Amino acid sequence: MADLKSMFLKVYDTLKKDLLEDPAFEWSPDSSQWVEKVACALLMAGEKLENHIEVQNILVEMGTYFQVQDDYLDCFGDPETIGKIGTDIEDFKCSWLVVKAFQLSNDEQKKLLLENYGKADPGNVAKVKALYHELNLQGVFEEYESKSYEKIITSIEAHPSKAVQAVLKSFLGKIYKRQK
Numbered sequence: 001m002a003d004l005k006s007m008f009l010k011v012y013d014t015l016k017k018d019l020l021e022d023p024a025f026e027w028s029p030d031s032s033q034w035v036e037k038v039a040c041a042l043l044m045a046g047e048k049l050e051n052h053i054e055v056q057n058i059l060v061e062m063g064t065y066f067q068v069q070d071d072y073l074d075c076f077g078d079p080e081t082i083g084k085i086g087t088d089i090e091d092f093k094c095s096w097l098v099v100k101a102f103q104l105s106n107d108e109q110k111k112l113l114l115e116n117y118g119k120a121d122p123g124n125v126a127k128v129k130a131l132y133h134e135l136n137l138q139g140v141f142e143e144y145e146s147k148s149y150e151k152i153i154t155s156i157e158a159h160p161s162k163a164v165q166a167v168l169k170s171f172l173g174k175i176y177k178r179q180k
Helices: 002-020 029-044 053-076 096-104 107-116 122-134 137-157 162-175
Strands: none
Touching (some): 096 137, 122 137, 137 162
């Protein structure tokens, strides 16, 4: 299983620039705990993971989707539901939201981000969140989520093993539109 995890991380590192359209975005290996659960389930179903490059590619897609969700929930999730108050803005994290904000911003909006992102003052955080709303990043995320889901489902359904499909669909069902 450690081999699957290291292969997953290697494939992800190779593909992340294309997958996320920005080299500034970095995936956190801490978000991969569920990948081990998927691998365990597949092994228990009698699948040999080293023969499944398609499965590894699907796991990369799912891991990317999971991390983008995590970034989204850090800003827009209900603290009561997610169990914490998100601090990606204050902590100057290179999240999917700030990358998208820079991609969608005009020069004035980029200046606002540079002046306020990474500062702990609630006023600075409020300005960044207001810009996220102005740029409709919630809508951008919803579109990303929908397209990612469709792409992942298509990839899963293309796999010849019904057992693999069932396991991957089960895990995708647990993370799709999650709120925490």
